[in-house]
Amino acid sequence: xxxxxxxxxxxxxxxxxxxxxxxxxxxxxxxxxxxxxxxxxxxxxxxxxxxxxxxxxxxxxxxxxxxxxxxxxxxxxxxxxxxxxxxxxxxxxxxxxxxxxxxxxxxxxxxxxxxxxxxxxxxxxxxxxxxxxxxxxxxxxxxxxxxxxxxxxxxxxxxxxxxxxxxxxxxxxxxxxxxxxxxxxxxxxxxxxxxxxxxxxxxxxxxxxxxxxxxxxxxxxxxxxxxxxxxxxxxxxxxxxxxxxxxxxxxxxxxxxxxxxxxxxxxxxxxxxxxxxxxxxxxxxxxxxxxxxxxxxxxxxxxxxxxxxxxxxxxxxxxxxxxxxxxxxxxxxxxxxxxxxxxxxxxxxxxxxxxxxxxxxxxxxxxxxxxxxxxxxxxxxxxxxxxxxxxxxxxxxxxxxxxxxxxxxxxxxxxxxxxxxxxxxxxxxxxxxx
Amino acid sequence: xxxxxxxxxxxxxxxxxxxxxxxxxxxxxxxxxxxxxxxxxxxxxxxxxxxxxxxxxxxxxxxxxxxxxxxxxxxxxxxxxxxxxxxxxxxxxxxxxxxxxxxxxxxxxxxxxxxxxxxxxxxxxxxxxxxxxxxxxxxxxxxxxxxxxxxxxxxxxxxxxxxxxxxxxxx
Numbered sequence: 161x162x163x164x165x166x167x168x169x170x171x172x173x174x175x176x177x178x179x180x181x182x183x184x185x186x187x188x189x190x191x192x193x194x195x196x197x198x199x200x201x202x203x204x205x206x207x208x209x210x211x212x213x214x215x216x217x218x219x220x221x222x223x224x225x226x227x228x229x230x231x232x233x234x235x236x237x238x239x240x241x242x243x244x245x246x247x248x249x250x251x252x253x254x255x256x257x258x259x260x261x262x263x264x265x266x267x268x269x270x271x272x273x274x275x276x277x278x279x280x281x282x283x284x285x286x287x288x289x290x291x292x293x294x295x296x297x298x299x300x301x302x303x304x305x306x307x308x309x310x311x312x313x314x315x316x317x318x319x320x321x322x323x324x325x326x327x328x329x330x331x332x333x334x335x336x337x338x339x340x341x342x343x344x345x346x347x348x349x350x351x352x353x354x355x356x357x358x359x360x361x362x363x364x365x366x367x368x369x370x371x372x373x374x375x376x377x378x379x380x381x382x383x384x385x386x387x388x389x390x391x392x393x394x395x396x397x398x399x400x401x402x403x404x405x406x407x408x409x410x411x412x413x414x415x416x417x418x419x420x421x422x423x424x425x426x427x428x429x430x431x432x433x434x435x436x437x438x439x440x441x442x443x444x445x446x447x448x449x450x451x452x453x454x455x456x457x458x459x460x461x462x463x464x465x466x467x468x469x470x471x472x473x474x475x476x477x478x479x480x481x482x483x484x485x486x487x488x489x490x491x492x493x494x495x496x497x498x499x500x501x502x503x504x505x506x507x508x509x510x511x512x513x514x515x516x517x518x519x520x521x522x523x524x525x526x527x528x529x530x531x532x533x534x535x536x537x538x539x540x541x542x543x544x545x546x547x548x549x550x551x552x553x554x555x556x557x558x559x560x561x562x563x564x565x566x567x568x569x570x571x572x573x574x575x576x577x578x579x580x581x582x583x584x585x586x587x588x589x590x591x592x593x594x
Numbered sequence: 595x596x597x598x599x600x601x602x603x604x605x606x607x608x609x610x611x612x613x614x615x616x617x618x619x620x621x622x623x624x625x626x627x628x629x630x631x632x633x634x635x636x637x638x639x640x641x642x643x644x645x646x647x648x649x650x651x652x653x654x655x656x657x658x659x660x661x662x663x664x665x666x667x668x669x670x671x672x673x674x675x676x677x678x679x680x681x682x683x684x685x686x687x688x689x690x691x692x693x694x695x696x697x698x699x700x701x702x703x704x705x706x707x708x709x710x711x712x713x714x715x716x717x718x719x720x721x722x723x724x725x726x727x728x729x730x731x732x733x734x735x736x737x738x739x740x741x742x743x744x745x746x747x748x749x750x751x752x753x754x755x756x757x758x759x760x761x762x763x764x765x
Contacts, residue, residue: 244629256693256732287629294640294677295689295733297746330627335636335675338731352632352667354674370629415695415736422737457694457732487736495698503697507731513674 164188166399168387169380169409170425173267178302181309184270190315192386196278197323200389202233205282209385211393213407218250218341218378219455219484221473224385230365231283231373246374247285247327248350249276249382251292251299252334252341255456256507257489260411260423261379265292265299268383269306273329275382277315278389280327283375288329291346294336303331338511342560343376345513356515357560384408404429404472412471414440416490417447423487429475433467435488447492451576455484457504458565460572461491480572497580498534501573505530508566519563522553526570533584543581547574611652613660617641621660631661635671639678648679676730683726684719686764689743692729695736700752704740707754711761724765 164171164187172179172187179187196205210225234241249272253261265272276288292300307329310316318326332350334340340349344358347369368374388396397407406428412435413423419441426435432452436442443449451461454471460481462469469475476483491500505527514520526549532538550571553563574581613621620641624634638657643649649672658665672678679687690708692701712720712727719726735741738750749760 253734254732257695257736258732259734259736262734293734295730295743295748332627332633333637333640335640335677336730337675349636350633351630352635352661352663352671354670413737415739416698421739453694489695489698489736491698500694500697503692503694507693511731 165391165395167409167425168391168399169264169271169383169411170267172271173263175263175267178267178269181270181306181313184268188390189270190274192278192389193274193281193315194321196281196389197321197325202282202284205278205385205389208393209282209388212384212388212396213393213405214381214384214388214396215406215473216378217380217384217410217485219255219458219482221483224377224381227365227377228279228283228375230363231375232366233284241284244287244370244372245283245285246369246372247276247280247283247288248346248369248374248376249288249290249379250341250343250346250376251290251296251379252346253296253379254293254338254341255458255485256504257415257453257456258413258485258487259415260413260485260487262296262299263411263423264379264383265296266302269299269302270310271383271386272303272379273306273310273315274386275384276329277320277327278386279375279377279382280329281325282385283373284325285327285375288327289332289350290329291340291350292331292333293340294334296333300331300333307331337513338507339513339560339562342562345560346376347374354513356513357562359559380411399427400429400472401427403427403470405474406472410471410486412439413487414490415487417444417492417495418442418490419444429470429472431468432462432471432488435471436467436490440490443490443492447494449490450493450495450497451491453484453489453491453569454481455486455488457507458561458568459484460568461576462572463576480575482568496534497573497577498530498584501570502527502530502534504569505566508562512562516559518553518558522549523563523566525549526553526566533581536584536586538581538585540585542585543574543578546570546581550574609650609652611650611656613642613653613656614645617645618660621657625661632663632667635661635663635668636675636678639668639672643679647685648682651680676728682719684723686724686745687726687728689728689730689733691731691733691739691741693732695732696739696741699739701740703754704742704752704757707757708742711757725761
């Protein structure tokens with residue numbers, strides 16, 4: 161098999177000189193769009209993606225085909241749907257420790273454009289937006305160039321390839337704030353409002369951007385779609401090489417003090433040990449692995465004993481964490497765990513949108529306690545307050561997943577490293593005097 | 595009745611502001627990307643910021659006028675997003691990532707060195723108006739930590755002793 165069949169997402173990747181339209185097409189590009197528009201109905205594309213068992217690569221792991229299936233394809237009276245529907249790409253990559261979507265957009269921008277088109281066709285979208293974080297300046301330039309080329313060739317606009325279906329596509333750049341990655345906050349932000357999350361239901365598929373049916377998918381998720389259409393669901397499922405029931409490859413990575421931090425496309429379900437020890441070359445000289453976050457700041461810590469777990473949504477979920485974005489952060493034995501937790505909770509504090517009270521007030525309180533513990537001036541009862549936070553800021557207690565995500569590293573650290581918290585409690589004065 | 599301590603008329607007036615004609619055209623161009631003009635508010639703020647370096651208060655109603663929305667609707671967005679600057683910044687803006695991967699790979703030493711070299715803390719501007727230093731969350735280049743952006747450029751694998759070479763390029 162050639163590399164395009166084993167590494168569909170990155171076979172064409174070129175970060176210094178990404179393929180232009182001509183080179184992209186020569187390497188098989190836009191064949192997914194041609195096949196979908198000429199041979200498949202939108203429902204067929206949805207079904208193929210469902211069969212392929214593609215799950216959302218933004219971190220939640222929700223089956224993509226199922227997500228799409230909630231989009232109305234007809235009007236209530238059974239006639240064809242009229243009016244706009246939107247396909248949005250969540251390219252607001254800001255989860256600490258995550259650096260995969262940037263590679264896909266900088267290194268193969270036409271793949272992103274084709275992914276938006278094929279996915280847009282599957283739900284009958286008329287407009288597409290790539291919601292890109294403002295700091296990804298190079299991604300914006302390259303995507304806009306690719307969009308211009310696609311427009312000039314007739315891949316974008318009215319009646320694409322004579323199919324009768326048309327879609328526009330634009331890059332929307334943000335101006336910061338992690339919360340924009342929450343899909344309903346992203347929609348509010350795109351509408352030109354503060355990025356406060358919305359109540360669900362209604363889900364975006366029913367009432368999203370400007371109240372119209374809307375799908376929000378992550379960059380990596382979308383980029384899988386044209387390949388699934390070209391090569392089929394069975395091929396996609398086989399990419400995991402029996403390591404997982406999920407289909408496809410996954411961009412995995414390692415950061416922290418590893419020997420060779422980086423990002424690699426591997427079969428989904430590859431073990432964390434292989435990713436860290438083989439691909440990242442293990443820990444840097446003189447350091448030992450203390451614990452690791454499987455996929456970003458909002459996932460629970462795991463220990464060295466968990467390294468042989470398959471990195472997929474179900475396996476990691478069954479062992480007390482989440483795969484999240486799949487980009488691993490390794491924590492070494494010389495690092496201060498409380499210092500790192502303080503860093504994490506300060507991040508979540510600053511990035512809280514302030515909309516609901518538990519998040520707005522609970523996160524800075526949590527950060528303050530962690531700072532005190534790190535500096536050895538914690539008070540008796542602080543650990544119990546932190547434990548209470550993990551419940552009161554947990555799932556179902558807040559408006560969105562921001563604060564519950566913030567509690568994941570904290571609750572797992574309390575579980576595995578409670579003694580380090582205890583050492584942060586200041587001794588009462590009389591005992592110091594003795 | 596006693597005189598109020600501050601009379602409205604005595605307050606300093608905001609400098610008058612007029613949208614540059616090119617900026618108005620650029621904003622109208624952005625509006626065309628969307629089904630509702632309000633969606634272009636962040637782009638509009640960025641267009642003004644590109645010209646002036648920041649977004650003065652008096653620019654808010656001017657932008658609101660082009661977008662045909664209320665000033666408060668522009669203001670609430672302008673005060674929410676951290677890449678919109680509401681006070682003057684230096685000629686170059688340093689955004690130093692303070693998220694966890696950079697924390698693990700040496701952020702503390704780099705931050706201390708940047709602050710010492712420039713003689714400023716986060717949120718401040720050097721007296722010569724050359725640099726403003728801001729914190730930023732994860733820049734998505736964690737394999738190259740510690741990382742910072744200066745203006746639109748990303749710099750990775752920062753080391754305290756090698757900062758001068760990087761800063762030198764920004765006059």
